[in-house]
Amino acid sequence: MKIGLFIPCFMNELYPDASMDTLTILENLGLDVVYPMEQTCCGQAQANTGCSHEASVLAKRFLKIFKDYDYVVAPSGSCVAMVRENYAQWLEGEEGFEHLKKNTYEITEFLHDIIKPENLKFSFSFPHKVSIHNSCHAHRELHMASMSEKNEPEFSKIKTILNLIEGIELLEPSRKDECCGFGGTFAVSEEAVSTAMGIDKVNDHINTGAKFITGVDMSCLMHMQGLIDRQKLPIKTLHIVQILAGGK
Amino acid sequence: MGHPELAEKFIANDERMHWHDKALWFVRAKRDNASKSVDEWEKLRKVASQIKAHTLDKLDYYLEEFEKNATAKGLHVHWAKDAKEHNEIVLRLLLNNGAKKLVKSKSMLTEECHLNPYLEEHGIEVVDTDLGERIVQLRKEPPSHIVLPAIHLKKEDVGTTFEEFLGTKKGNSDPTYLTRAARAHLREKFLGADAAMTGVNFGIAETGGVVVCTNEGNADLGASLPKLHIASMGIEKIIPRLKDLAVFTRLLARSATGQPITSYTSHFHAPIIDGQMHIIIVDNGRSAIIGSKDFKSSLQCIRCGACINTCPIYRRSGGYSYGYTIPGPIGSTLGASKDLRANKTLPFACSLCASCSNVCPVQINLHQQLYKHRQSVVAQKLLGFQKHTILKIATWVMKYPLLMDISGKLARAIVPKLPRSIVYSKVNLWGKKRELPPFPKNSFKELYKQRKGK
Numbered sequence: 001m002k003i004g005l006f007i008p009c010f011m012n013e014l015y016p017d018a019s020m021d022t023l024t025i026l027e028n029l030g031l032d033v034v035y036p037m038e039q040t041c042c043g044q045a046q047a048n049t050g051c052s053h054e055a056s057v058l059a060k061r062f063l064k065i066f067k068d069y070d071y072v073v074a075p076s077g078s079c080v081a082m083v084r085e086n087y088a089q090w091l092e093g094e095e096g097f098e099h100l101k102k103n104t105y106e107i108t109e110f111l112h113d114i115i116k117p118e119n120l121k122f123s124f125s126f127p128h129k130v131s132i133h134n135s136c137h138a139h140r141e142l143h144m145a146s147m148s149e150k151n152e153p154e155f156s157k158i159k160t161i162l163n164l165i166e167g168i169e170l171l172e173p174s175r176k177d178e179c180c181g182f183g184g185t186f187a188v189s190e191e192a193v194s195t196a197m198g199i200d201k202v203n204d205h206i207n208t209g210a211k212f213i214t215g216v217d218m219s220c221l222m223h224m225q226g227l228i229d230r231q232k233l234p235i236k237t238l239h240i241v242q243i244l245a246g247g248k
Numbered sequence: 249m250g251h252p253e254l255a256e257k258f259i260a261n262d263e264r265m266h267w268h269d270k271a272l273w274f275v276r277a278k279r280d281n282a283s284k285s286v287d288e289w290e291k292l293r294k295v296a297s298q299i300k301a302h303t304l305d306k307l308d309y310y311l312e313e314f315e316k317n318a319t320a321k322g323l324h325v326h327w328a329k330d331a332k333e334h335n336e337i338v339l340r341l342l343l344n345n346g347a348k349k350l351v352k353s354k355s356m357l358t359e360e361c362h363l364n365p366y367l368e369e370h371g372i373e374v375v376d377t378d379l380g381e382r383i384v385q386l387r388k389e390p391p392s393h394i395v396l397p398a399i400h401l402k403k404e405d406v407g408t409t410f411e412e413f414l415g416t417k418k419g420n421s422d423p424t425y426l427t428r429a430a431r432a433h434l435r436e437k438f439l440g441a442d443a444a445m446t447g448v449n450f451g452i453a454e455t456g457g458v459v460v461c462t463n464e465g466n467a468d469l470g471a472s473l474p475k476l477h478i479a480s481m482g483i484e485k486i487i488p489r490l491k492d493l494a495v496f497t498r499l500l501a502r503s504a505t506g507q508p509i510t511s512y513t514s515h516f517h518a519p520i521i522d523g524q525m526h527i528i529i530v531d532n533g534r535s536a537i538i539g540s541k542d543f544k545s546s547l548q549c550i551r552c553g554a555c556i557n558t559c560p561i562y563r564r565s566g567g568y569s570y571g572y573t574i575p576g577p578i579g580s581t582l583g584a585s586k587d588l589r590a591n592k593t594l595p596f597a598c599s600l601c602a603s604c605s606n607v608c609p610v611q612i613n614l615h616q617q618l619y620k621h622r623q624s625v626v627a628q629k630l631l632g633f634q635k636h637t638i639l640k641i642a643t644w645v646m647k648y649p650l651l652m653d654i655s656g657k658l659a660r661a662i663v664p665k666l667p668r669s670i671v672y673s674k675v676n677l678w679g680k681k682r683e684l685p686p687f688p689k690n691s692f693k694e695l696y697k698q699r700k701g702k
């Protein structure tokens with residue numbers, strides 16, 4: 001099984017440790033993981049701003065770089081959703097696209113669906129209260145957990161995986177899947193709404209009594225951490241890989 | 249002003265913004281409970297969506313069938329290609345019947361057509377009889393929500409409004425007291441009316457009748473007292489058969505307010521004795537939307553408002569921030585379809601969280617429509633030169649990994665050394681209320697290379 005490691009552009013530049021944790025988790029499973037050096041960005045910011053031409057350029061590049069791996073794994077629900085849910089408009093019919101679309105996974109989802117929980121063992125404990133952040137694209141596009149709006153059975157791939165760790169206590173905010181307001185370029189183009197949503201979401205996480213907020217999208221966490229740092233609030237964000245890699 | 253600026257104004261009053269958010273979240277929570285009380289909820293949504301899609305595909309057929317059956321029942325059917333024709337038909341009907349006083353139950357279509365000011369200019373007294381609509385009408389405001397027109401107002405605001413217009417006691421904002429005052433006031437208006445208008449929730453092609461759903465019974469009272477009843481209906485309100493109606497009535501009120509059904513679900517299939525009933529079928533830009541692959545399904549909307557209640561942006565920016573007759577996700581897609589230039593900020597008044605698409609009882613892919621409208625904004629060069637240029641440059645850099653690496657390295661080396669006043673200057677919108685993450689020394693790629701080199 002050959003895995004192409006896809007690290008979102010901003011994580012590569014700003015979150016090298018969490019990116020490295022992603023690699024570590026996969027390598028600890030004995031998987032053959034390669035980080036293709038020519039990768040840059042999936043084009044999500046362009047696509048979500050309506051810049052279809054620019055997004056298509058990056059989508060085509062992405063396909064070329066990643067099409068020959070058995071799986072593509074990334075520590076980001078929204079970048080994976082970009083590939084699986086939005087690339088078709090530019091890549092439908094292109095050689096290798098169906099394979100790429102089917103085999104691109106967010107890492108928690110990959111652990112849950114492909115490796116399977118019964119084959120996972122974490123040799124450390126994480127004796128902390130952790131509030132789950134269900135980021136929208138992982139949640140509603142990748143369907144990584146049951147959605148509050150739908151009449152469907154309860155499940156959460158994130159909780160299933162985290163519950164394998166000894167001592168961890170998982171909590172959820174009262175509005176368990178309300179958007180935090182990051183939204184890509186929305187964070188600046190609608191700055192007032194974005195930050196209002198963010199503060200409300202952070203406070204909802206704080207009210208669970210948790211010490212940490214965790215989720216599968218560093219972008220949402222970066223937005224919330226930015227608000228937490230400015231207001232010096234008593235909670236800290238951790239990407240899920242930072243817990244899964246050993247919970248320092 | 250676009251949505252971001254109007255939203256910022258609404259948010260500036262933090263206490264009221266949070267009150268507004270909580271009031272609407274309460275409605276969303278009631279909707280969740282109601283939808284979960286129906287085991288086949290998701291199936292119902294699917295069937296409703298299929299019925300609506302089918303009807304839109306054969307709309308010419310069903311509209312003509314509706315006209316034929318309605319006419320056979322003694323109803324008069326009129327066709328209006330736009331708002332102007334609609335308003336002229338209403339005025340002509342009123343004048344022909346010597347009607348000067350009109351009572352009107354809720355109809356977003358008449359809002360869309362700006363009927364009230366048109367009629368008032370022509371000497372007609374128009375009284376909105378839905379309580380919420382009457383409140384905003386007295387205040388000379390448009391509705392801020394399609395189901396809860398006065399949701400932006402607190403009971404104290406209603407108290408002062410009624411004090412001014414209905415002569416209620418100063419400082420009394422007791423809801424029962426105010427409702428009774430409104431009731432007495434509206435009774436007078438109903439009894440004195442020469443004509444009534446209603447909207448239409450569903451027009452049934454098979455029977456030629458229309459169905460109007462209200463909680464206050466105001467449509468029924470209006471349609472039963474004066475001898476002239478005019479119902480305005482968008483072309484998309486048609487459903488094929490009477491038995492299809494049950495699918496929609498099960499979804500509508502649960503989605504809108506969490507009630508199992510609206511208090512009144514009234515079927516109008518004939519004029520009252522010695523009376524006349526007219527139905528005006530209005531296009532006003534809808535046909536053009538039917539012709540667009542990406543946005544056609546927006547016409548499946550049954551105006552429940554669930555997407556508006558769940559929208560985390562709407563709850564925090566208020567209905568007026570959209571500057572369009574219908575706010576929230578459904579208004580943003582309809583508004584963008586109608587006039588993209590005037591409504592160019594609306595597709596971006598959305599974080600693409602997709603909650604709206606999940607609550608929609610007829611499965612409109614609302615967030616995907618807003619995503620698609622953004623592409624039209626760019627294609628029509630309405631994005632703004634600066635934003636587009638930044639993304640063009642970023643894309644160019646991202647085509648060349650080396651260039652990207654150098655840019656990243658420079659940023660990581662320079663930004664931490666800059667004084668805070670420069671990093672957090674006015675142009676940094678991110679930094680207005682948020683800190684930037686600390687810039688690390690190395691990128692992941694650099695660490696990965698170093699590790700491989702060992």
